[in-house]
Amino acid sequence: QRSTIVTSQIPVDHWYDMIGNPTIADAVLDRLVHNAYRIELSGESLRKHRNLSAEDATQA
Numbered sequence: 008q009r010s011t012i013v014t015s016q017i018p019v020d021h022w023y024d025m026i027g028n029p030t031i032a033d034a035v036l037d038r039l040v041h042n043a044y045r046i047e048l049s050g051e052s053l054r055k056h057r058n059l060s061a062e063d064a065t066q067a
Contacts, residue, residue: 013039018047 026032
C-alpha cells in the first residue's frame with residue numbers, strides 16, 4: 008500500500024472545467040477523491056507574508 012499526495016491551487020469543483028472532458032474528469036475525480044482526506048486551506052499566502060516581511064527588513 009502506498010500514499011499519494013495531490014495538491015492544486017484550483018478548487019476541486021473547477022477541475023471539470025480544467026480537464027474539459029466530463030467523462031475523463033469523472034474518472035479522475037472518482038479515483039482521487041474515493042477514500043481521500045481532503046484539506047482545503049484558506050487565508051493569506053504565507054509566501055506573500057514572508058516576501059512583505061523581507062521587503063520591510065531591506066528598507067529599514
